[in-house]
Amino acid sequence: MSQQRSSYAVGTGLFIVLGFAALAYLATQTSSVANVRQGDSYTVDAQFTNIGQLKERAPVKIAGVRVGQVQSITLQPGHDVADVKLSIDKNYNAIPQDSVATIFTSGLLGDQYVGIEYGSAKQAVAAGGTLARTKSTQPLEEMLGKFFGAGGVVDNVGGSYVVKADFSNVGSLSAGAPVKMAGVVIGNVVSVHADPVKLNAQVVLAIDKRYNAIPDDSAAAVFTSGLIGTQYVAIQPGGSPDVLKDGDEMILTQSAMQLEDLIGKFLVNGSSDKKDAGDGKSDTPAGKH
Amino acid sequence: MNMREPQRHNVVSQSLAQIGASGLFLLTLLAAIPRSMRYFRETVRQLWFVGAMSLTIIMVCGLFVGMVLMLQLYHVLSIFGGTSASGMVVALSVYRELGPVVTALLFAGRAGTAVTAEIGLMRATDQIDAMEMMAVDPIAYVATPRFLAGLIAMPLLCCVFCAMAVFGGHLVGVTWLGIDNGTFWSNMTAVVDVRTDIVNGVLLKSLAFGAVVSLIAVFQGFTTPPTSEGVAYATTRTVVASSIAILALDFVLTAFLM
Numbered sequence: 001m002s003q004q005r006s007s008y009a010v011g012t013g014l015f016i017v018l019g020f021a022a023l024a025y026l027a028t029q030t031s032s033v034a035n036v037r038q039g040d041s042y043t044v045d046a047q048f049t050n051i052g053q054l055k056e057r058a059p060v061k062i063a064g065v066r067v068g069q070v071q072s073i074t075l076q077p078g079h080d081v082a083d084v085k086l087s088i089d090k091n092y093n094a095i096p097q098d099s100v101a102t103i104f105t106s107g108l109l110g111d112q113y114v115g116i117e118y119g120s121a122k123q124a125v126a127a128g129g130t131l132a133r134t135k136s137t138q139p140l141e142e143m144l145g146k147f148f149g150a151g152g153v154v155d156n157v158g159g160s161y162v163v164k165a166d167f168s169n170v171g172s173l174s175a176g177a178p179v180k181m182a183g184v185v186i187g188n189v190v191s192v193h194a195d196p197v198k199l200n201a202q203v204v205l206a207i208d209k210r211y212n213a214i215p216d217d218s219a220a221a222v223f224t225s226g227l228i229g230t231q232y233v234a235i236q237p238g239g240s241p242d243v244l245k246d247g248d249e250m251i252l253t254q255s256a257m258q259l260e261d262l263i264g265k266f267l268v269n270g271s272s273d274k275k276d277a278g279d280g281k282s283d284t285p286a287g288k289h
Numbered sequence: 290m291n292m293r294e295p296q297r298h299n300v301v302s303q304s305l306a307q308i309g310a311s312g313l314f315l316l317t318l319l320a321a322i323p324r325s326m327r328y329f330r331e332t333v334r335q336l337w338f339v340g341a342m343s344l345t346i347i348m349v350c351g352l353f354v355g356m357v358l359m360l361q362l363y364h365v366l367s368i369f370g371g372t373s374a375s376g377m378v379v380a381l382s383v384y385r386e387l388g389p390v391v392t393a394l395l396f397a398g399r400a401g402t403a404v405t406a407e408i409g410l411m412r413a414t415d416q417i418d419a420m421e422m423m424a425v426d427p428i429a430y431v432a433t434p435r436f437l438a439g440l441i442a443m444p445l446l447c448c449v450f451c452a453m454a455v456f457g458g459h460l461v462g463v464t465w466l467g468i469d470n471g472t473f474w475s476n477m478t479a480v481v482d483v484r485t486d487i488v489n490g491v492l493l494k495s496l497a498f499g500a501v502v503s504l505i506a507v508f509q510g511f512t513t514p515p516t517s518e519g520v521a522y523a524t525t526r527t528v529v530a531s532s533i534a535i536l537a538l539d540f541v542l543t544a545f546l547m
Contacts, residue, residue, distance in 0.1 A: 008337040009330075015341035019445025022452040026491065030380055030455055030474075031481040057479070111479065 032057060040090040041068055042127035046101040047081040052112055052137030054103055059113045060086050061104075067092045070114060086114060086131075095131075096121040102135040112137060160187055160206040161246035165220040165233070170201040171256025173222050173231045179205050181235045186211045189233060205233060207244075215240040221254035231256060307530075311508045317428055318436050318507070324426060325433035332434040339400035339435070339503075340442030344449065346399055347392060351450035354387055355379060355457025363466050372466075376473035377480045379458035384481065385490040385547070388451040390539050393498035396443060397531035401506035404435050405527040408510025409520035417511075432511060436503045443499025444492050451491055489546040494539065501538060502531045 048054075051073060060068040068088035075082050088095070098119030105112050116131070125131060167173075170192055179187040187207035195202045207214070217238030224231050238252070325332070362375040408431060411417050420427045455477075462468040481487070506527050513523035 008334045011341045012333050012337040015337070015344060015442075016445060018344070019340075019442075019448050022445070022448035023487075023492075025452050026384070026448060026455075027483050027487050030477050031483045031487055032478055 041087045042090060042093065043071055044086045044088060044095070044125055044128070045130040046084050046086060046114070046134050047130070048084055048101075048103060048134050048136045049081050050103075050136040051082045051084060052103055052105075054084070054112045054114070054137070058111060060088060060116065061113055062092060062095075062116045062118070064115075067116075084114070093127075094124045097123045097125045097129070097131075098133060099125065099131055100133045100135060101131045103137040105137070159209040161209060161212070161244075162190065163205045163207060163244055163246075163248050163250055165203050165205060165250040165253050166195065166198065167201045167203060167220075167222060167253050167255045169255035170203060170222055171224070171231050173203065173233065173256065177230060178232045179207060179235060180232055181211065181214070181237065186235070203233065207235075212243060214244045216242045216244050216248060216250075217252065218244065218250065219252035219254060220250045222256035224256070310512065311504060314508045314511070315504055318433050318504070321426065321429040321433045322437070324429035325437070328430050328434055331430060332437050335434045335438035336442055339396070339404065339438050340445060343396060343399045343442070343446055346395055347446045347450050348453050350391065350395055351388075351453030352457040352460075354391060354450075355383065355454030355459075356461045358382065358387070358454070359458040359461040359466070363462065363468075372468055373472040374476055375468065376458060376462055377476040379462070380455055380477045380481050381486065383451050383454040383458075384486045386539070386543070388447050388454065388491055389494035389498055390535060392447040392450045392495060393443065393502055393535045394532060396439070396446060396499070397502045397506070397528055397535070400439065400442070401502050401527045401531055402524045404439075404503070404506040405510040405513070405524050406520055408432070408435075408507060409513040409515075409523050412511065412513060413515040413517065413520060415515075432507045436500075436507050439503025439506070440496065440499045443502070444495045447491050447495035485547070493546065494542050497538060497542060498535050501534045505531050505534065 054070060054073065056070055056073055058070045059066045060070060068086060071085040071087040073082055073084050084101075086101070095116060096119040098121040100117045100119065102115045102117065103112055104115045119133070173189060173192055175189050175191050177189040178185045179189060187205055190204040190206045192201060192203050194200070203220075205220070214235060215238040217240040219236045219238065221234045221236065222231055223234045244250070358379050359375055362378050363372055366372045366375050366378075408417075411431065417427045417431070420430060459473060463470050463473050509523040509527045509530070513519045
């Protein structure tokens with residue numbers, strides 16, 4: 001009997017040890033405790049005008065390698081910049097003072113992290129010091145806005161005149177969509193219908209009478225506001241001395257872009273920094289309209 | 290010490306009577322804890338029976354829950370290109386919900402029924418009455434050790450279950466479906482929080498479920514009619530009542546803890 005009892009005790013002891021081992025494993029290996037495990041660290045301040053979705057304990061990376069984490073994010077009352085305290089491993093204590101702290105996103109939908117790009121200064125940033133040069137997160141809307149040049153608020157349209165334009169593809173443009181020039185609403189789309197003879201889409205635009213000096217060689221293009229926004233007609237003024245009149249037809253048109261085309265072009269053209277280079281091309285929607 | 294309730298035919302009043310009687314029974318159990326310290330070895334034996342003997346089913350089930358969860362998530366998340374988050378989702382869903390709940394349901398089926406049947410047969414064969422005649426308190430000797438054993442065993446079993454589920458998720462996600470190993474762990478460690486997920490999720494919930502399941506099992510065993518039919522009925526009621534109590538309590542605990 002005592003033999004049996006001791007085997008119970010051993011089995012139970014093993015069970016308890018296994019249970020606690022599993023608990024220790026869960027708590028230390030699969031939870032955020034695993035990230036806290038770093039040696040001595042020092043803190044550096046950085047100020048960002050927009051931290052986007054950056055969270056505390058987000059990684060701090062140099063050259064993509066994790067060197068620390070975001071310790072705290074605070075907003076001083078009365079300031080319009082966020083104070084971000086970065087806790088960086090002591091091993092990486094030679095970060096030049098003019099290094100740039102940037103908020104990056106890992107992937108399109110990933111989490112955000114702080115990347116530090118080394119500067120060239122001889123002097124390293126001290127513990128408790130500040131990285132003065134920062135680059136804030138770029139809201140997706142802003143990037144797309146630069147890319148598409150969309151925006152503006154719908155005005156009330158007073159007296160208007162009607163202009164026709166033919167497009168080979170209007171995308172999802174529908175009646176009531178705004179007509180914009182330089183990003184400002186100057187009218188709206190009256191109707192969209194397919195032409196049975198020319199086999200294209202005929203769009204009737206009503207333009208406010210105030211804008212009666214639009215050259216008759218202006219181009220009409222179908223653009224999208226934002227990535228998944230509604231489509232609108234943008235008018236890019238031409239250089240002709242004659243102006244559009246009621247019932248005229250716009251000859252130069254640019255059809256709706258397919259999202260696949262846009263992304264393809266965006267990837268080829270690179271970031272929005274290069275938009276000036278693409279401005280000259282009539283098929284690049286990166287310029288301002 | 291007759292705990293058998295008079296037969297009631299109304300379902301509502303019967304359930305209410307059961308809840309009330311089990312509440313009183315819980316107080317009796319807790320009051321008997323100091324007395325049951327004398328039978329410490331009995332508690333260890335019960336811990337071996339309800340805990341260590343349940344390890345196999347818990348480990349196998351945990352492994353498969355983690356594996357199937359990962360498989361499902363991978364196919365859904367691949368639509369959005371977010372497969373790298375699947376390890377994190379497996380960990381969170383297991384720690385917060387599936388781990389405690391599934392462990393408790395398995396525990397009710399594996400250990401709760403055995404406890405009910407054992408105590409019920411003790412009553413049917415007059416062993417309980419014999420103990421009383423020998424001046425051995427059946428609550429302190431039979432009921433409390435089993436209750437305490439369930440209380441201790443559940444959180445430990447739940448930890449094992451969760452660890453196995455993460456291991457299963459890793460097995461399917463990383464080894465089979467090709468999610469990056471580092472991404473799997475870093476996404477998980479970035480999100481899982483010790484206090485909200487492991488202490489509140491795994492430990493507190495499973496402790497509560499352990500208490501409820503053990504209480505129901507011991508109570509059903511003690512109050513069963515001393516016939517073979519009564520034991521069968523009590524065993525069934527242990528599983529049914531435990532399942533309902535676990536899932537209802539899970540909702541309440543989630544609402545309070547999260």
